[in-house]
Amino acid sequence: MKTVWVLTLVLHCALSEKFKVVGPGSPVVAVAGSAVVLPCSVRRSAGQSSLSAVDMNITWTRSDLGEALVHLYANQKDVNTRQIPQYRGRTAVFTEELQNGNVSLRLTDVKLHDEGDYKCLVESRFWEDEVSFNLRVEVIGERPVISVEKYDSNSEQFSLLCESKGWRPEPDLQLLNSKGENQTAGDPEIQRHTVLFNVKRRFTVHKNHIDTFYCRATLGEHKEEKEIRPIVFYDLLPMSTGAKVGIGFAVAVVLVLILAGIVYFKYKERPEKEELKRVILALEKPEEEQRNDCSVEMGLLKPEEEQRNDSSVTTALLKDLRKVPLQILRKRLRRLLKSRSGVLLCGKGLTEKSCAVLASALSSQNSNLTELDLSQNTLRNSEVKKLCEGLRSPNCKLKKLRLSYCRLTEESCADLASVLMVKNSPLRELDLSYNELQDSGVKKLCDGLRRENCKLETLKLSNCSITDEGCAELVKALKSNPSYLTELDLTANQLGPSGVEQLNILKNDRHYTLEKLQY
Known part of the structure; x- marks a missing residue:
């Protein structure tokens, strides 16, 4: 009786562990050099629910290699x-994932030699099942080449x-136009080299159907293509007499345009060259002489035609500079700026390019410039922005900056405020008098004044159209x-009793x- 009971128990266990191994119904395709998953799962015989395979033995072999072992768990x-x-x-x-079957x-x-027949065998204590399928390995070839x-x-x-x-295996080779339409083709020429294939195919295109064409090689979901543009076809077409005349005319037009461009740019650079010459002449004089000698100032502001007949030392230097190339003038100006501690360039008609040279000198490690007076120059926002690029440089040593009578705007104040925000900024004195800054410009400037990095000691805002606001x-x-501002000049503004009271x-x-307050 005991023997019957044991046999019954064994039979029950065997039946309860009966399962089915499921694999793909078609060959698995992999690309050489990539990774691939060979699918196989364990299902209960009674239905489609999964069965844990953690305690089972899983054997992967190659049927076509005499059941050689691929992997054993x-x-x-x-x-x-x-x-x-x-x-x-x-x-x-x-x-x-074994617990999910x-x-x-x-x-x-x-690899190419991985191609073949694979068997997935799953064994438990009382049951086993297997499934076989084929792995096919594809190789994606080179990008096509297309030529006429x-x-x-x-x-x-x-x-x-x-x-x-x-x-x-060999791909399908097609020629498509820009609309994706297939073109007339001959039979493909296939050459086999060991296990790989080279494919050629010829196509014909009428001259009236010239377009951008694409040579496309397709293998399954993989595509490689190369295009050929219309210019390649036109280069091979015989040229008519009319076309030759047309090309000759076009070349002549291009040459005329090039010459016109050269003349234009020469003419365009003349104002900048004259400006740089005026600036260099001003800097050739010591600063004190510049401040006291109005004849130098007037001489520099004369038109060049009048200066040609002037025998003064100033105009003699101007004559020496007339033939100097623009690039050399820029370099000379940078050297002069680096060698001075104070520079006075009042009323020199500075432009963005001169301000860029000034900014370059201010940001140079070798610069000794600590005082800069650009008063009486009409500075646009772009010119102030260029100047501020140099003022924000960690190499800048400038302590005093005067920009009175420069027609500065609210936007210029925003750029100057950015200078005041720079950590360890050396700027201690800023004169913006006689500019139409108004309350909106002052508000922008205050964005910099309220920062801890700002160490400005003197601020002059005389006649800037400032109100109580x-x-x-x-x-x-x-x-x-x-902690820092000791002098504030607000004379000639529209301050009311409220503003004066707050300042006092x-x-x-x-x-x-604040020690010195003027209003």
């Missing part, structure tokens, strides 16, 4: 001592050759950063450093 670990050498280090089962094999760096072999003037047709190398912004900024309270408060 047994006793809950990989056991690959008998594995074929060509698969070493390239196979793995998904251990985390997934016994698929991952194969990396697929010849043009037949009788048929007015071009012969195109489209070819691609190194495929497996702008004054209130200044007071707020100085309260935010009370600030001046009389011992917590602030």
Whole structure:
């Protein structure tokens, strides 16, 4: 009786563990050099629900190689001592998926010799099942090459050759126009080199159907293509007499345009050259002489035609500079700026390019410039922006900057504020008097004044159309950063009693450093 009971128990266990191994119904396709998953799973015989394969043995073999071992999972670990050498280090089962019945094999760096018949065998204590399928390996070849072999003037047709190398199996070779339409083609020429294929195909295109064409090689979902543009066809067409005349005329027009361009740019650079010469002449004089000698100033501002007949030392230097190239003038100006501690360039008609040279000198490591007076120059926003690029440089040593009578705007104030925000900025004195800044410009400037990095000691804003509103912004900024400003000039503005009262309270408060206040 006991024997019958044991047999019944064994039979029950065997029936309860009965399962089916499921694989793909068609060959698996992989691309050489990539990774591929060989799908295989364990299902209960009674239905489609999965069954844990953690405690089962999973054996992957090559049927076409005499059941050679590809991968073995047994006793809950990989056991690959008998594995074929060509698969070493390239196979793995998904251990985390075994509990869901997934016994698929991952194969990396697929080789051509991996192609063949694979068997997935799954064994439990009481049951086993297997499935076999084929792995096909494809090789994606080189990008196609397309060329025009010849043009037949009788048929007015071009012969195109489209070819691609190194495929497996051979690809489909097509010629498509810009609309994606297939073109007339001859039979493909296929050459086999060992296990790879080279494919050629010829196409014809009429001269009236010249277009951008694409030579496309297709293998399954993989495509490689190369285009050929219309210019290649036109280069091969015979040239008519009319076309030759047309080309000759076009070349003549191009030459005329080039000459006109040269004349234009020479004429365009003349104002900049004259400006740089005036600036260099001003800097050739010591600063004190510039301030006291109005004859030098007047001489520099004369038109060049009048200076030609002037025998003064100033105009003699101007004559020496007349033939100097523009690039050399720029370099000379940079050297002069670097060698001076103070530069006075009042009323020199500076432009963006001169401001760029000034900015370059300010940002130079060798610059000694600590004082710069650009008053009475009409500076546009772009010119102030260029100048501020140099002022923000960590190499800048400038302590005093005067920009009175420069027609500065609200946007210029925003650029100057950015200079005040720079860490360790050396700027201590800023004169913006006689500019139509208004309250909006002052508000922009205050964005810099209220920052801790701002160490400005003197600020001159005389006759800048400031009202109580702008004054209130200044007071707020100085309260935010009370440690440095000692002198503030707001004379000739439209300040009311409210603005004056706020300023006096600030001046009389011992917590602030403001000592000299003018309004």
